[in-house]
Amino acid sequence: MKIQTVVLILGVASLLYGSLETQQTSRSAQSSASKLFARAKPDDFMGDDYCLDCHREKTVNFKASAHSAVMNDPNLPASRRGCEGCHGPGAIHQADENPEVIVFRKMDAKESSAACLRCHESTLSENHWKRSEHAKADLSCVSCHQIHPDSDPDLPHGALRKNADTKKPVFTARVESKALLRADEATLCGSCHGPQTAEFRLTSHHPIPEGRMLCSDCHNVHPSKNEKVSRAADRDKCVTCHTEFQGPFIYEHDPVAGHGGEGCAECHKAHGSHNPKMLNSFSRGLCAQCHTDKLSNHYPGQTCWTSGCHAAPHGSNTSPNLLRP
Amino acid sequence: MRSMERYAALITLMAAAGAVLGQDQPETKPETEEPAAPPIRWNSFSIGYGNWDISRNRGKVFQYAHPRQGFDLREFQGLLPGDGVRSPWGKLSLHGTWESDNIQRGTLIFGNGRARLDFGFDRSEFYDPTPLPVDASHERNADVRVSYRPADHWGLFAVYKDKTQEKHYAAPKPRTATLARTVAVGLEGDLGPGHGGVTYSETKHHDRSGLRAGSTQRRIDLFYGWQANEKLNLEGVFSNVRIQQRGLRDSNVRSWGVHADWDFTPMTSLAFDFRRQDLSMPNVENAYVRKRWTTGLRLDHRFSSKANATLGFEHREAERVRADQTFVDVPKWNTWNGRLSGRLNDSLRYSVRGKWEHLQRAPVMVDIDPRSLYWDDRILLDARLDYHWDRLNAYASYGYRFLQNSPRNVEVTSNHLALGAGYVFTDRTQGYLEISNDTYRSTGVRDGDGYDLDWFFPSQTTYALGVNHQFSPATSLTVAVSHSVTNNDNPLLLPGGNYRHTELTATVRHRLNDHYSLELVVAPWTLRDRVNDAYGYRATMIGLNWSMKF
Numbered sequence: 001m002k003i004q005t006v007v008l009i010l011g012v013a014s015l016l017y018g019s020l021e022t023q024q025t026s027r028s029a030q031s032s033a034s035k036l037f038a039r040a041k042p043d044d045f046m047g048d049d050y051c052l053d054c055h056r057e058k059t060v061n062f063k064a065s066a067h068s069a070v071m072n073d074p075n076l077p078a079s080r081r082g083c084e085g086c087h088g089p090g091a092i093h094q095a096d097e098n099p100e101v102i103v104f105r106k107m108d109a110k111e112s113s114a115a116c117l118r119c120h121e122s123t124l125s126e127n128h129w130k131r132s133e134h135a136k137a138d139l140s141c142v143s144c145h146q147i148h149p150d151s152d153p154d155l156p157h158g159a160l161r162k163n164a165d166t167k168k169p170v171f172t173a174r175v176e177s178k179a180l181l182r183a184d185e186a187t188l189c190g191s192c193h194g195p196q197t198a199e200f201r202l203t204s205h206h207p208i209p210e211g212r213m214l215c216s217d218c219h220n221v222h223p224s225k226n227e228k229v230s231r232a233a234d235r236d237k238c239v240t241c242h243t244e245f246q247g248p249f250i251y252e253h254d255p256v257a258g259h260g261g262e263g264c265a266e267c268h269k270a271h272g273s274h275n276p277k278m279l280n281s282f283s284r285g286l287c288a289q290c291h292t293d294k295l296s297n298h299y300p301g302q303t304c305w306t307s308g309c310h311a312a313p314h315g316s317n318t319s320p321n322l323l324r325p
Numbered sequence: 326m327r328s329m330e331r332y333a334a335l336i337t338l339m340a341a342a343g344a345v346l347g348q349d350q351p352e353t354k355p356e357t358e359e360p361a362a363p364p365i366r367w368n369s370f371s372i373g374y375g376n377w378d379i380s381r382n383r384g385k386v387f388q389y390a391h392p393r394q395g396f397d398l399r400e401f402q403g404l405l406p407g408d409g410v411r412s413p414w415g416k417l418s419l420h421g422t423w424e425s426d427n428i429q430r431g432t433l434i435f436g437n438g439r440a441r442l443d444f445g446f447d448r449s450e451f452y453d454p455t456p457l458p459v460d461a462s463h464e465r466n467a468d469v470r471v472s473y474r475p476a477d478h479w480g481l482f483a484v485y486k487d488k489t490q491e492k493h494y495a496a497p498k499p500r501t502a503t504l505a506r507t508v509a510v511g512l513e514g515d516l517g518p519g520h521g522g523v524t525y526s527e528t529k530h531h532d533r534s535g536l537r538a539g540s541t542q543r544r545i546d547l548f549y550g551w552q553a554n555e556k557l558n559l560e561g562v563f564s565n566v567r568i569q570q571r572g573l574r575d576s577n578v579r580s581w582g583v584h585a586d587w588d589f590t591p592m593t594s595l596a597f598d599f600r601r602q603d604l605s606m607p608n609v610e611n612a613y614v615r616k617r618w619t620t621g622l623r624l625d626h627r628f629s630s631k632a633n634a635t636l637g638f639e640h641r642e643a644e645r646v647r648a649d650q651t652f653v654d655v656p657k658w659n660t661w662n663g664r665l666s667g668r669l670n671d672s673l674r675y676s677v678r679g680k681w682e683h684l685q686r687a688p689v690m691v692d693i694d695p696r697s698l699y700w701d702d703r704i705l706l707d708a709r710l711d712y713h714w715d716r717l718n719a720y721a722s723y724g725y726r727f728l729q730n731s732p733r734n735v736e737v738t739s740n741h742l743a744l745g746a747g748y749v750f751t752d753r754t755q756g757y758l759e760i761s762n763d764t765y766r767s768t769g770v771r772d773g774d775g776y777d778l779d780w781f782f783p784s785q786t787t788y789a790l791g792v793n794h795q796f797s798p799a800t801s802l803t804v805a806v807s808h809s810v811t812n813n814d815n816p817l818l819l820p821g822g823n824y825r826h827t828e829l830t831a832t833v834r835h836r837l838n839d840h841y842s843l844e845l846v847v848a849p850w851t852l853r854d855r856v857n858d859a860y861g862y863r864a865t866m867i868g869l870n871w872s873m874k875f
Contacts, residue, residue, distance in 0.1 A: 057365075064367045066416070069409030070438035076477075125550075127558045127586060131596070131625065136633045136666060137674070149367075166791075166805040166830045169846040170375075170866055171390045172397050173421030173428045175447070195709075195722045195743040198761035201787050201807045203826050203852065207389035212426075212449055243488065243505045243530055244537060248568065248576050248606045252613055254698070259614045259643060261700065274763070274785035274811050276454075276821040281737075281765070283819055285781020288770060290698045292733045296776040301817060308497050317538060317573075320610065325536040 031114030032107070036088045036100050037079050044089035045078035051090060059083065064149040066179045080119055086147070104142045112140035124222050132222070137192075144221075146182040166201075167209035174211030189215045196271050204279075205272030217241075218270070238264045249315030253322060255290075256314050287313075366840070367406060371399035371872035375846075379864040384452040384459060385852060386864050391425035391450045398422070399870050409438035425450040439474040454821075455495040456859040462492040479514020484526075491533075502533035519551030519559075538570040556588040574607040596623040598639075612653045612691070616644040632667030645688065656699065657685040674711040680704070687732070696732040703728055719746035734769040737782065756792040776816065783813035783822060799836040804829070820860040825853045844870040 030038070052059045062068045062083070071085050084090055086102065093101040104112045113135065117126050129135050134143075168174060168184075177185040186208050190197035200209050207213050215221075218237050239246035247257065255266035264270075267286055268278045275282045281289065283303045287310075288295040294304075304310045312325045375393025379386055386392060398419055405415035413435035421427030428447040434440070446467045453459045467487045474480035486507040493500050506529045513522030528542045543566070550560040561583045568576040582600035589595060598621040606613050623637035639660040645653040659682070666676035684701040704727040712719045724741035745759035765782035791805040806829045813822040830848040837843065846868035854860035 060365055063406040063408075063414075064365070064404055066414065066432065066434060069407065069414030069434040072408045072410045073437040073439065074410065075437060125552055125558070127552060131586065131594070137676075138668075166789075166807060166828055169830060169832050169844070169868060169870075170392050170848050172375075172393050172426040173390075173447070173449075175428055176418050176420075176430050179416075179432070192711075194720050194745045194759060195724070195741065195761065198743050198745075198759055198787055198789070201761075201789060201828075202785065202809060203385075203824065205389075210390040212390050241488075243490070244501055244503050244532065246530065246540070246542075248609055248613075250573075250608050250610050252609055252611060254611075257613065259645070274783065274809065274822075281767075282781045282783055282813060282815070282822045283817060285767070285778055288778055288781065289728075289735060289737055289767065290730070290733075292696075292730075292735055292770045292778075293694050295770055295772045295778060296774045297772050300774070302819065306498070311498065 032111050033088070033102050033115035033118060036092065036102065037118070039100075040079065040089040040092060042078065044091035045081075045084050046090035047084075048082040051083045055083075058148055061148050065147060067147055085119070086115070104140070104147075107140075109135070109138045109140035109143070112142055116141040129222075134221070144182060144188055145180045147180060168211060171210045175214055177214060178216060185214045185216060199269065199271035199273075202272040202274045204274070204276055206270070206278070245314040247315050250317045251320045251322060252315050253313060366874040367402075367404040369400060369402045369872060369874050371401075371870055373397055373399045373844075373868055373870035375866060375868035377864060377866050379862055381858065382454065382456040382852070382854075382860050382862045384456065385454040385860065385862050386850070387450075387452040387461075388454040389451055391422075392866060393868050394425075395422070398427075399872070405433075407435075409434045409436075414438075421448075436473070441470075441472045443470045444468065453492075453494045454860075457495045459495055460493040460500075463490070465489045476514070479512070481512045482510070484509040499536065500534055501536060504531040504533060505529070516549070518553075519549055521547070521549040523547050538572055540571070541569045543567045543569075558586040560584045570608070576607065577603075577605040579603045592628070593624070593626045596625070597621070598623075607648075610648045612645045612647055614643045615646045615650075618642045628667070631669075632665065635662075635664040637662045653691075654689040655686065656688040659683050659685055672712055672714040674713075676707070676709045678705075678707045680706075697730065698733075699730070700728045701731050716749040717746065718748075720744070735767065735778070736769055737765070737767040739763065739765045739782075753795040754792070757790070759789040760786070762786045780814035780816050783811050783815070785809060785811045801834050803832045803834075805831075815856060818856050820854050820857040823855040824861065825851075825855070827851050840873050840875065842872045844868075844872070846870070 048059060071080070071082055073081070076085070079085065079089075086104075087093070088100060088102045093099055102115050104115065107115070110130075113129055114126060117124065117129060174184075177183075177188075181188055183191075186197075186200075199205065206218075208215065245256070252259075255261045256264065258264075267280060269280050270278070273279060279286050284295065287304045299307060299309065301307060305313050310322045312319065312322045316322045316325055318324055373393065374396050377386075377392055377394055398421060401417075401419040403417045405413065407414045413433050415431065415433045417429075417431045419427070419429050426447075426449045428445070430445040431443070433442040435442075446465075448463065448465045450461050450463055452461060465488070468485065470482060470484045472480060472482040484507070486505075488505045489503070491500070491502045507526060509524060509526035511522060511524035514520070524544075524546045526542075526544045526546075528544075530540045530542070532539055544564065546562070546564045548560065548562045550558070552558050561581070563581040564579070566578040568578070570576070580600065580602045582598065584599075585597045587595050587597075598619065600617075600619045602614075602617040604613070604615055604617070619639060619641045621637060621639035623635060626634050628634065637660075639658075639662070641658040641660070642655055643657075644655050647653055660680065662678070662680040664676070664678045666674075668674050680703070682700075682703040684697075684699055687697040687701065688699055689695075690697060704725070706725040707723070709722045710720065720743070722741075722743040724739075726737075726739045726741075728737040729735070741761070741763050743759065743761040745757065747755065747757040749755045762784070763786075764784040765779075767778045767782045770778035787807060787809040789805070789807040791803070793801065793803045795801040806827070808828075809824070809826045811822060811824055815822050828848070828850045830846065833845045835843045846866070848866040848868075849864070850866075851863045852861045
């Protein structure tokens with residue numbers, strides 16, 4: 001408990017000091033979107049019909065977005081309604097002196113995200129977002145999301161559709177990606193995560209290229225407010241689909257149960273593998289890397305689990321040696 | 326070689342077809358005046374016909390999903406463009422065929438945009454990847470989610486999910502059949518100075534194959550987050566999971582944790598994590614973890630707009646007990662992790678990540694061989710460069726992973742290298758090339774029969790190439806190829822590990838007018854298993870799609 005206690009004390013002490021110190025500091029600078037809305041008077045909000053005159057196509061196309069249906073609520077304040085809810089008050093946009101409008105693609109990533117988070121703060125605060133890996137890579141909400149269905153469809157860095165073009169036309173049905181994304185998830189995520197895309201090309205993989213899964217089925221892309229500390233263990237994510245392995249079993253297999261190691265990832269590669277069953281090594285090599293005394297002396301043929309012996313490697317309710325479920 | 330010729334001939338043929346179709350429709354001349362916006366067509370309908378010719382291992386082609394066979398609904402997408410106030414906003418999409426794979430999803434937003442209904446149903450058919458005759462496996466999912474936001478800052482939701490799986494395998498592995506039903510309700514919103522939520526869920530798991538005990542899992546999750554000010558953020562979470570298994574005693578897992586972030590300068594922040602888990606598993610006979618603690622600190626610093634650095638430390642302890650609750654041991658792990666990322670200039674971005682986990686106190690093994698079964702060191706390193714300039718975007722990624730079990734004298738090292746580039750040759754033509762390579766090395770285990778652990782850690786290389794060419798504004802051709810090859814010693818001569826796999830998919834698209842378009846797909850794929858060719862396949866799919874927008 002020694003290190004545990006030191007880390008605990010260090011963490012709590014610095015945060016107590018932080019809370020005392022920050023009580024005396026003034027609020028940090030507002031985002032440019034917040035400043036614009038703070039500058040607006042009630043009369044500056046002119047309604048969507050006013051936008052229609054010049055931006056007819058954008059305004060009409062917006063109706064195809066689920067976003068539009070939640071922004072017409074008459075109970076919302078004008079600063080959160082319709083076109084002006086995102087782009088700022090129409091009167092200031094048209095003003096002769098110091099005109100201003102929020103154009104998300106032309107803002108820097110931090111400002112652009114801050115503008116979205118004005119409303120989406122209930123699920124994701126600026127503080128959460130700025131600590132995410134995506135924010136650190138200078139991405140903003142509009143790097144992945146498309147609010148107008150007719151928005152610029154170019155993907156980050158002009159990426160091609162890669163896997164999607166290899167498999168998508170070949171299989172029967174495909175899970176629809178979440179609403180308001182700029183492309184299907186495999187394409188969108190793959191446009192930056194190239195090495196992971198490569199793993200899905202291997203013969204044993206999670207069926208994302210075939211259209212039966214989405215990246216977001218496993219990955220929580222946004223660190224929502226309750227995600228930071230309740231990070232589900234990897235095994236919890238896997239057994240959502242692989243329900244038969246959720247246990248607990250009377251005879252647990254330690255690495256599967258996640259007692260000491262990485263849970264399912266101890267044996268499986270999550271994206272794809274050149275070994276059958278997405279294993280990180282071939283055949284009995286998988287078991288022998290821990291059970292070193294059982295490479296071939298123990299039994300010389302086949303894999304440990306298909307030889308008819310250890311048929312329940314994930315855990316068993318009947319056999320201490322995991323011979324049967 | 327013959328297949329290469331076949332592929333080359335196919336691409337040439339499709340390119341010729343594309344060129345002919347492209348000629349029919351001359352390029353649109355630049356307009357001198359701003360054209361009137363075309364009428365908006367939100368709905369689409371696409372049907373197709375596909376046919377396969379497969380020799381040898383059909384199960385491998387059908388391993389994850391059902392390829393197109395006969396007529397299928399490629400897509401129907403219908404939009405109800407209501408405003409969410411006077412009329413609901415809705416969307417419905419349908420895909421697939423009734424017999425094998427299909428997916429239906431719908432969304433309805435109403436009640437001033439505050440109520441939302443999402444529903445979906447899907448079915449898939451797949452096979453064990455064996456050439457032996459095995460029945461089709463099935464999975465069916467149904468889910469409904471209703472959410473309502475009575476006020477701006479809080480809302481509630483209810484979810485129902487139903488998952489049915491039936492999987493058939495080659496003998497001697499028995500069939501598995503499961504049904505899992507989940508009901509969840511939750512409430513989330515502003516509470517006092519912060520934001521909190523509670524979720525209750527109940528999952529009933531039935532094993533219809535009778536291999537495992539059915540179970541009921543009742544779970545409650547609570548969380549509360551408080552943004553004390555611009556610099557300090559505090560969060561807490563609690564969950565309790567009760568697992569009832571038929572014929573066994575109840576198990577319980579209780580977890581709680583706190584997390585805090587403090588920005589002590591505008592560029593530097595400190596994060597603190599503490600998590601604790603108490604497990605009660607009265608049925609487990611072998612040693613298991615009764616308590617687990619994790620404590621971590623992380624320092625983030627942004628040097629300038631061009632670099633971010635992170636340094637973190639995590640300490641983990643797990644108290645293990647036997648079924649009779651007698652103490653076994655407390656293994657401890659220390660993990661250091663760091664990251665440096667940023668931009669060298671406007672075109673070049675870099676990222677280096679590292680992690681070192683060290684087992685400080687080895688566990689006690691009650692076995693014939695008492696040496697530790699745990700890795701005592703894990704080292705991970707990832708480095709990546711991304712380059713983007715004008716028409717070129719490229720990346721290079723390197724990953725290193727090292728695992729060591731000193732008492733058993735085992736070391737496993739893997740290196741992953743991926744290189745990729747996409748280039749826009751002209752406004753009409755773009756392409757990409759990617760190469761990835763995994764190499765593994767393991768040392769330390771060599772038994773009396775001369776078997777070496779390293780033989781079971783094969784390497785692999787994958788190449789991928791894609792080109793998209795637009796013959797005219799209405800006609801385009803996409804060709805995508807991937808080729809994988811393994812380098813497997815495979816001393817037991819088992820199938821599935823030594824292969825060459827090539828997939829080529831060529832698609833010609835032609836837009837007849839603003840409403841209608843046609844698509845022709847040809848996909849010859851081959852898998853050659855070098856141990857037992859019955860496990861490989863040769864397959865060619867031809868598909869034709871007709872789509873309309875309305």
